[in-house]
Amino acid sequence: MITVDGAARSFGTLEALADVTLTVxxxxxxxxxxxxxxxxxTLLxxxxxxxxxxxxTITIDGxxxxxxxxxxxxxxxxxxxLPWRSVEANVLLPAEIFGWNAAAEAAQLLEMTGLAEFRKRRPHELSGGMQQRVALCRALIQKPKVLLMDEPFSALDALTREELAVELQRIHLDLGTTIVFVTHSIQEAVLLADRVAVLSERPGRIREIVKIDIPRPRTFGYNAHLExxxxxxxxxxxLLH
Ligand SMILES: Nc1ncnc2c1ncn2[C@@H]1O[C@H](COP(=O)(O)OP(=O)(O)OP(=O)(O)O)[C@@H](O)[C@H]1O
Ligand SMILES: [Mg+2]
Known part of the structure; x- marks a missing residue:
């Protein structure tokens, strides 16, 4: 469990975030x-x-x-x-740093994200969406309890972005990772979130927390829950306007 209790942050005289309390x-x-x-x-x-x-204060599991x-x-x-490393070697970087042998996990993650056949390629040979999948695999190789994502799909075209959001939802359902995800997209927030925390303008405070009670797996486009x-x-x- 993540608890953010009365957290605030200033940079010199600029008050960026004021008094945020949130539990995940x-x-x-x-x-x-x-x-x-x-x-x-700043909060992330x-x-x-x-x-x-x-x-x-901010605590994770106490x-x-x-x-x-x-x-x-x-x-x-x-x-x-890292441009000089293959896809696979990029995914393995955190494992290398921590001294784990994670070759099997890397292969499994690359399989799960449809990148297996590209494992020997260099990042510049991949599309933006594929590169972001590699970054996601590199984060997941740590077997994180908590995954923090700061506008991870904003640099992608709209369709790739939707595709990755659906994929992330599947990964979340499979792995049960706790996720805090920053986005500017209302559509993405509604597809992904159990709860959406809406922040007010600077200095940020939680304006409201909106619970999204739509059954999963959720999809874009036509579905049974359009209303x-x-x-x-x-x-x-x-709330944003
Ligand atoms: N390291 C820093 N030094 C000084 N000011 C900072 C620093 N980081 C953030 N700020 C300021 O704090 C405020 C909040 O920044 P932050 O990056 O958290 O906003 P954000 O909500 O993520 O914005 P965006 O949606 O554009 O990414 C901004 O006014 C920014 O200029
Ligand atoms: Mg930001």
Whole structure:
């Protein structure tokens, strides 16, 4: 369980985030949504242990977060792969750093994300969507309990983006990882989230938490829950404007 208790962060005189309190249960998928500059990345970086809060506390399973943990992985907007390494070697990087033998896991993850036949390729030989899949595999090789994702699909075209969101939902259902996911897309938030935390403009505060009660697996396009999707989307839309 992640608990964010009264967490705030300033940069000099700039108050980025003010007094955020939020709990994320094990296996839950929470999406953070809010205007540009409201502190979403700041909050995610604090949960990751990359940035200390100026006030308040953040704990994971009862332990205060003071530095990055092995069981917490992060995926960013850009895949940040090492260009001279193969796909497989990129995925294995965290295992190498921690001194684990994870060749079998890497093969399994590449299989799961449809990248098996590209394992010997270099990142520049892959499309943007495939590169982001590699970044996801590299995060999952740590077998994280918590996966933090900062607009992971925003640099992709709309269709690839939908495809990856559906894939991420499947991975979440399979692995039960706790996920905190930042997005600007209401559609993505409604597809993925158990709850959507809407942040107010800077300094960010939780404006409202919207529960998304739509059965899974959820799909884009025509489905049996279009009314529920429309009403959740409209609610989020009005909270952001
Ligand atoms: N390291 C830093 N030093 C100084 N100011 C920072 C730093 N990181 C963030 N900020 C400021 O804090 C505020 C919140 O930034 P943050 O990146 O968390 O916003 P965001 O919600 O992720 O925005 P976006 O949707 O554009 O990614 C911004 O005004 C930003 O300029
Ligand atoms: Mg950001």
């Amino acid at each position: 249960s094990d296996g839950e998928f929470v999406t953070l949504i809010g205007r540009s500059g409201c502190g979403k990345s 970086n604090m949960i990751a242990g990359l940035l200390p809060p100026t006030r308040g 332990t205060p977060v003071t530095s990055p943990r092995r069981d917490v992985a992060m995926v960013f907007q850009q895949p940040a792969l 529920a999707v429309a009403s959740a989307s409209a609610r989020l839309h009005s």
